[in-house]
Amino acid sequence: MLETAVFVIRRDLLLAMRRRSDVLTVLLFFVIVVSLFPLGVGPEPALLRTIAPGVIWVAALLASMLALSRVFAQDYADGTLEQMLLSASPLSVIVAGKVLAHWLMTGLPLVLLAPVLALQFDVPQNFLGELMLSLLLGTPALSLIGTIGAALTLGLRGGGALVALLVLPLYIPVLIIGAGALDAAAAGLGAGAHLLLLGAFLVMAAAFAPWVAAVALRIALE
Amino acid sequence: MSSGINWFKFSSPASFYPLAKKLAVGFGTLAVVFCAVGLYIGFFMAPTDHQQGESYRIIFIHVPAAWMSMFIYLVMAFWAGMGLAFNTRLSGMMASALAPTGAMFTFIALWTGSLWGKPTWGTWWVWDARLTSELILLFLYFGFLALQAAIDDPRRADRAGAVLALVGVVNVPIIYFSVKWWNTLHQGASVSLSSAPTMATTMLIGMLVMVFGFWFYSIAAVLMRARCIMLERERNSEWAAQYLESGA
Amino acid sequence: MLEAIDLQCTRGERTLFSGLDFRLRGGELLRIAGANGSGKTSLLRLLCGLLAPAGGSVRWHGEDIRRLREEYWGRLVYIGHANAIKDDLTAAENLAIACALGGHRVAAGALRSALDQLGIGGSEHRPARVLSQGQRRRVALARLALSEHSPLWILDEPFTALDARAVDIVQEMIASHVARGAAVVYTTHVELEIAVAVALRIDLGAAAV
Numbered sequence: 001m002l003e004t005a006v007f008v009i010r011r012d013l014l015l016a017m018r019r020r021s022d023v024l025t026v027l028l029f030f031v032i033v034v035s036l037f038p039l040g041v042g043p044e045p046a047l048l049r050t051i052a053p054g055v056i057w058v059a060a061l062l063a064s065m066l067a068l069s070r071v072f073a074q075d076y077a078d079g080t081l082e083q084m085l086l087s088a089s090p091l092s093v094i095v096a097g098k099v100l101a102h103w104l105m106t107g108l109p110l111v112l113l114a115p116v117l118a119l120q121f122d123v124p125q126n127f128l129g130e131l132m133l134s135l136l137l138g139t140p141a142l143s144l145i146g147t148i149g150a151a152l153t154l155g156l157r158g159g160g161a162l163v164a165l166l167v168l169p170l171y172i173p174v175l176i177i178g179a180g181a182l183d184a185a186a187a188g189l190g191a192g193a194h195l196l197l198l199g200a201f202l203v204m205a206a207a208f209a210p211w212v213a214a215v216a217l218r219i220a221l222e
Numbered sequence: 223m224s225s226g227i228n229w230f231k232f233s234s235p236a237s238f239y240p241l242a243k244k245l246a247v248g249f250g251t252l253a254v255v256f257c258a259v260g261l262y263i264g265f266f267m268a269p270t271d272h273q274q275g276e277s278y279r280i281i282f283i284h285v286p287a288a289w290m291s292m293f294i295y296l297v298m299a300f301w302a303g304m305g306l307a308f309n310t311r312l313s314g315m316m317a318s319a320l321a322p323t324g325a326m327f328t329f330i331a332l333w334t335g336s337l338w339g340k341p342t343w344g345t346w347w348v349w350d351a352r353l354t355s356e357l358i359l360l361f362l363y364f365g366f367l368a369l370q371a372a373i374d375d376p377r378r379a380d381r382a383g384a385v386l387a388l389v390g391v392v393n394v395p396i397i398y399f400s401v402k403w404w405n406t407l408h409q410g411a412s413v414s415l416s417s418a419p420t421m422a423t424t425m426l427i428g429m430l431v432m433v434f435g436f437w438f439y440s441i442a443a444v445l446m447r448a449r450c451i452m453l454e455r456e457r458n459s460e461w462a463a464q465y466l467e468s469g470a
Numbered sequence: 471m472l473e474a475i476d477l478q479c480t481r482g483e484r485t486l487f488s489g490l491d492f493r494l495r496g497g498e499l500l501r502i503a504g505a506n507g508s509g510k511t512s513l514l515r516l517l518c519g520l521l522a523p524a525g526g527s528v529r530w531h532g533e534d535i536r537r538l539r540e541e542y543w544g545r546l547v548y549i550g551h552a553n554a555i556k557d558d559l560t561a562a563e564n565l566a567i568a569c570a571l572g573g574h575r576v577a578a579g580a581l582r583s584a585l586d587q588l589g590i591g592g593s594e595h596r597p598a599r600v601l602s603q604g605q606r607r608r609v610a611l612a613r614l615a616l617s618e619h620s621p622l623w624i625l626d627e628p629f630t631a632l633d634a635r636a637v638d639i640v641q642e643m644i645a646s647h648v649a650r651g652a653a654v655v656y657t658t659h660v661e662l663e664i665a666v667a668v669a670l671r672i673d674l675g676a677a678a679v
Binding site: 004007011014015018019074077078079080082083084085086087088089090094221222 | 518519520521522540543544546548550551552553554555556558559563567568570571572573
């Protein structure tokens with residue numbers, strides 16, 4: 001069972017490596033969206049410092065959502081998804097493998113890049129750890145929840161915009177807690193409570209989302 | 223079954239359809255009566271509030287609408303779960319029929335909330351925890367409606383919508399508490415709604431009557447809508463053909 | 471072994487077929503015939519458990535396949551309309567993935583001989599992007615050469631895009647699999663005789679309206 005998950009992860013990473021441009025697009029989108037804000041609100045350092053957590057988190061949220069349609073679309077189009085549904089291993093395990101691979105390609109790069117962007121916003125350097133940690137716990141949760149939306153909208157017209165409509169409201173708790181972690185750290189309260197909550201949310205999402213997405217996939221392929 | 227009534231009989235559209243019409247007319251009449259009485263109590267009998275003046279009277283619509291908006295989402299998720307678990311056709315139709323009514327009440331709650339906010343808080347919109355949660359609830363309704371609208375096959379639409387409604391219902395408390403938490407962390411402009419003065423008995427009665435009115439309206443509207451969905455989906459079936467031929 | 475009981479299938483508002491009964495034992499070959507739109511692919515997807523029947527049930531050794539789930543899918547080999555081939559992977563990688571999803575790991579040597587058997591051994595390390603339609607179909611069908619242990623094959627139009635030689639090879643593979651005591655269900659537009667002891671045929675007739 002675990003073997004299949006590992007196999008799926010390796011396969012998806014291999015596919016991504018042969019098509020690196022897809023991974024880069026998401027990353028560049030993240031960078032550009034974050035860089036637009038100073039142009040929109042002005043270069044006042046105090047203001048930028050205040051909005052930095054929210055901006056980085058919202059941009060990460062949008063970037064991870066943008067990448068969602070790719071989780072299943074290709075496998076759906078070429079018939080591989082059908083084979084996954086008929087696999088000897090539970091579909092939820094395969095989905096979990098796919099989500100992890102998806103996060104490694106689209107989520108992890110955002111986490112690694114975020115501190116650099118935070119410096120653009122004059123975020124004090126001693127908060128960068130909290131920023132990365134909150135993203136490290138939050139972005140996998142986003143990928144997990146988003147997968148449900150991707151599975152539900154598989155093969156529908158207006159897929160991309162529809163996914164946004166379904167998934168963004170569900171992202172709100174992660175956004176609030178994730179961006180709140182930085183605010184709390186900046187206020188001298190420590191980000192511990194926020195990070196614990198994010199962790200709890202991630203555990204819950206990891207337990208249920210692959211299973212729900214598997215149900216949604218079976219519905220979508222009927 | 224000890225009661226002697228076969229309830230499962232009514233879970234099939236053919237037997238539900240004529241029953242739904244009678245129920246819808248009955249509940250529709252009740253809704254009109256209760257809303258009229260409730261509004262009369264609210265606008266003419268309830269005393270003027272010494273702090274907020276006459277503008278507080280909007281809560282006679284606002285509060286029941288907000289309650290209904292949340293309650294209908296729960297009912298929708300319940301039918302969705304039933305549909306997924308027992309694969310009954312009627313459950314999906316009920317969930318689809320509930321969503322527009324729920325979205326409407328959510329919108330009314332937001333709209334009246336903002337009308338109330340202007341004279342009370344001096345602004346149309348405040349990022350108050352309840353208003354924000356209500357707004358997110360509206361997004362959840364929109365998501366459900368959009369997903370169902372995007373799927374042509376009614377069976378897939380029902381089942382996909384059901385999954386979404388269940389995921390949403392699990393998330394609603396999480397969203398509510400995170401928004402509330404966010405709100406307490408950002409205490410600035412917001413004024414708490416809970417500081418409302420103790421309610422006079424007539425106010426309470428007026429509100430309760432309005433709640434019942436909205437309840438009956440929802441039941442009537444949902445049954446009517448379920449009838450339309452039913453006839454549309456089953457227009458090729460025998461009972462629908464008979465019904466259409468009889469010109470009823 | 472495989473049994474359909476009072477099977478009914480509806481797509482949208484159309485009823486494709488209803489009251490379909492059959493029983494397929496090991497060592498028997500079943501061909502599903504019928505016009506375009508008569509529900510051949512839907513029937514195969516029902517037999518796989520991808521589609522839920524509007525009525526009736528599909529049973530495997532007397533148990534409903536919708537309850538057996540992974541236990542049944544582990545036995546089954548389904549080759550659908552789509553080849554499930556990734557452009558960016560080589561023929562060998564594609565074949566290895568198909569087998570792994572089916573639940574068994576295959577050594578590189580076995581992959582090679584399977585591809586050889588289908589006459590595409592030379593393209594083993596080329597990305598599938600450069601293969602023709604017929605060659606892609608051969609890669610998908612090469613999985614059959616590695617699935618001799620499977621008691622049930624379900625094949626949707628296995629002969630499309632294949633040339634005469636490949637059709638012969640696949641026919642031969644099906645015949646020897648049935649001779650081994652397995653059951654095979656397939657659809658095809660090509661009129662051909664596969665030499666087996668028991669060949670059954672279900673005709674779904676004209677397209678449903």
